[in-house]
Amino acid sequence: MALLEVRNLTKRWRKDQLALDDVSFDLRQGEILGLLGHNGAGKSTVLGITLGMVRPDGGEVRIAGNSVQHERSRALSHVGAIYEAAHFYDYLTGWQNLRVLCSLSGWWDETEARRILKLVNLGERANHKTKTYSHGMRQRLALAQALLPMPKCLLLDEPTDGLDPEGIREFREFVMKLRSEFGMTILINSHLLGEVELMCDRCVILKQGRKMYEGPVPSQEKSKSAFILQTRDLAKAREVISRAAAMMDPVTNIVSVPAHAVGHEMLKLLVDAGVRVDSWQPHKPTLEEFYLGMTGA
Amino acid sequence: MILFFRQWQGELLKLFARRRTYIGFGAFLGLEIVILIIFRLKGVERIFERMISRQGQAFEQYYSALTLAQIILGLSVVLLGAIYLALVAGDIVAKEGEDGHYRLLLVRPISRVRLLFIKYLTCIGYTFALVQFITWSAFVLGVVLKGWGGGFFVMIPEIGLLTFYDWVPGLQHFALASVFLSLSMTTISSIAFFLSCFPIKPAAATIGALSYILIDRILRETGFMEDYDHFLLSKHIVSWARLLIENPPWPIIIRDYTALMAVNLSLFVLGAAAFESRDLKS
Numbered sequence: 070m071a072l073l074e075v076r077n078l079t080k081r082w083r084k085d086q087l088a089l090d091d092v093s094f095d096l097r098q099g100e101i102l103g104l105l106g107h108n109g110a111g112k113s114t115v116l117g118i119t120l121g122m123v124r125p126d127g128g129e130v131r132i133a134g135n136s137v138q139h140e141r142s143r144a145l146s147h148v149g150a151i152y153e154a155a156h157f158y159d160y161l162t163g164w165q166n167l168r169v170l171c172s173l174s175g176w177w178d179e180t181e182a183r184r185i186l187k188l189v190n191l192g193e194r195a196n197h198k199t200k201t202y203s204h205g206m207r208q209r210l211a212l213a214q215a216l217l218p219m220p221k222c223l224l225l226d227e228p229t230d231g232l233d234p235e236g237i238r239e240f241r242e243f244v245m246k247l248r249s250e251f252g253m254t255i256l257i258n259s260h261l262l263g264e265v266e267l268m269c270d271r272c273v274i275l276k277q278g279r280k281m282y283e284g285p286v287p288s289q290e291k292s293k294s295a296f297i298l299q300t301r302d303l304a305k306a307r308e309v310i311s312r313a314a315a316m317m318d319p320v321t322n323i324v325s326v327p328a329h330a331v332g333h334e335m336l337k338l339l340v341d342a343g344v345r346v347d348s349w350q351p352h353k354p355t356l357e358e359f360y361l362g363m364t365g366a
Numbered sequence: 367m368i369l370f371f372r373q374w375q376g377e378l379l380k381l382f383a384r385r386r387t388y389i390g391f392g393a394f395l396g397l398e399i400v401i402l403i404i405f406r407l408k409g410v411e412r413i414f415e416r417m418i419s420r421q422g423q424a425f426e427q428y429y430s431a432l433t434l435a436q437i438i439l440g441l442s443v444v445l446l447g448a449i450y451l452a453l454v455a456g457d458i459v460a461k462e463g464e465d466g467h468y469r470l471l472l473v474r475p476i477s478r479v480r481l482l483f484i485k486y487l488t489c490i491g492y493t494f495a496l497v498q499f500i501t502w503s504a505f506v507l508g509v510v511l512k513g514w515g516g517g518f519f520v521m522i523p524e525i526g527l528l529t530f531y532d533w534v535p536g537l538q539h540f541a542l543a544s545v546f547l548s549l550s551m552t553t554i555s556s557i558a559f560f561l562s563c564f565p566i567k568p569a570a571a572t573i574g575a576l577s578y579i580l581i582d583r584i585l586r587e588t589g590f591m592e593d594y595d596h597f598l599l600s601k602h603i604v605s606w607a608r609l610l611i612e613n614p615p616w617p618i619i620i621r622d623y624t625a626l627m628a629v630n631l632s633l634f635v636l637g638a639a640a641f642e643s644r645d646l647k648s
């Protein structure tokens with residue numbers, strides 16, 4: 070069941086600048102979805118519309134069945150979010166910042182706030198002014214505010230931006246924990262393909278405001294259409310492969326089998342034709358390869 | 367209702383936890399002291415002595431803490447007070463946008479209009495706090511210099527007022543006038559607040575509000591707008607001084623404050639509409 074439904078979103082910044090063109094996708098209950106795309110692809114605009122910060126020219130976002138565009142408060146009561154860079158009130162402490170923000174949700178529970186601060190490793194610095202916080206600490210405070218009160222759905226916009234490798238790993242582990250322990254549904258908008266690959270179940274790829282792909286993270290799927298061939302009879306193999314309407318990359322020796330064909334049938338054709346096959350293994354494309362192929366970069 | 371007050375408390379915490387909020391309070395205290403020193407050094411007291419004596423009254427009796435406080439109030443609030451009020455009200459919406467705080471605030475389940483209403487109430491609260499601070503700090507300084515008691519000499523040429531009170535009725539008129547002065551000044555805050563709802567820099571909202579008030583005042587004082595002066599805000603803003611008349615002309619006061627409150631309400635509604643239609647994205 071979809072917790073968040075994005076339907077036919079269209080947005081123009083100016084008459085000639087199309088930011089989103091009929092973008093639709095679902096975020097299913099309990100999954101982690103990665104929203105990918107180059108700079109200016111429309112990822113933040115999608116998130117902005119989802120949070121009611123940006124008004125779409127067409128389309129709608131529904132969270133737990135409530136339209137963000139028509140019942141914003143009700144829809145957002147299910148959501149915690151980090152939208153773009155989190156700028157806290159520098160002259161207030163972390164604790165005061167959380168208090169001010171939570172009051173806008175009509176909620177405050179000191180015990181829960183302390184628990185979440187401990188969860189994000191900020192328990193001891195909560196009473197310090199946020200101007201004394203490092204970037205990593207601000208990100209953790211941003212995560213804490215998104216989790217107060219505990220939402221059903223977490224929307225994260227470039228959450229690892231500016232974090233060091235340890236910080237990124239810590240963040241990844243935390244996100245995975247949120248899903249495994251609290252069953253949280255999470256949407257992550259990120260540039261870091263490696264992180265999306267490690268965290269997300271599915272991904273949506275945007276290019277120039279259009280959705281190019283929505284589906285499982287490619288590297289997590291066992292490939293059925295590409296194989297790496299190792300053989301000493303390359304010329305002969307190429308001939309057989311092209312006769313079967315398949316393709317072979319001359320550099321990587323990756324054989325792409327047409328959608329209707331099956332890998333073992335291609336192998337049989339090669340062997341029957343007398344090609345000495347040293348190795349024939351399914352090829353698992355990385356998310357980066359898939360993404361670059363999809364966006365044509 | 368509890369939720370609303372909790373949200374307002376958060377907004378007040380944001381405002382009063384900032385050092386710059388107190389600049390206005392400090393500046394006015396400094397200005398009041400400077401005015402009193404100048405009065406002493408430059409012989410301004412002698413001018414008042416002549417004015418009071420000319421009316422057949424005793425200078426020692428009527429050059430009191432209340433009279434001094436009233437003079438300071440008249441000299442400082444409308445112009446310098448306007449600057450600080452426009453500064454804070456111009457900041458309250460626009461600065462949050464500039465600093466990117468809306469990305470944290472408006473991802474919460476709160477409507478923009480409600481958030482703006484809380485901010486507007488905070489602005490109004492600040493206006494009252496600042497004007498009352500100026501009023502009573504001037505009074506306290508006056509008491510320190512001239513002691514408790516005496517009379518109250520009021521002269522406001524703008525509304526053709528020249529009158530003398532005993533201490534208690536004088537204090538009552540002074541206190542009531544200060545409340546109406548606070549109310550008058552909310553219009554200046556409202557103009558800055560309205561401008562800050564647009565996607566502009568906080569300084570632009572402040573300068574815009576001050577420019578409007580100054581132009582309005584200049585137009586009134588030059589006399590070109592004599593037939594249309596009911597369209598000028600400064601005509602209504604000055605109505606607080608009518609509370610210092612022995613029998614205040616209530617119909618005129620009510621008319622003026624109805625006009626000012628209508629302007630405030632219109633500015634809030636228009637500002638909220640502008641803010642509501644904005645896309646908040648960097």
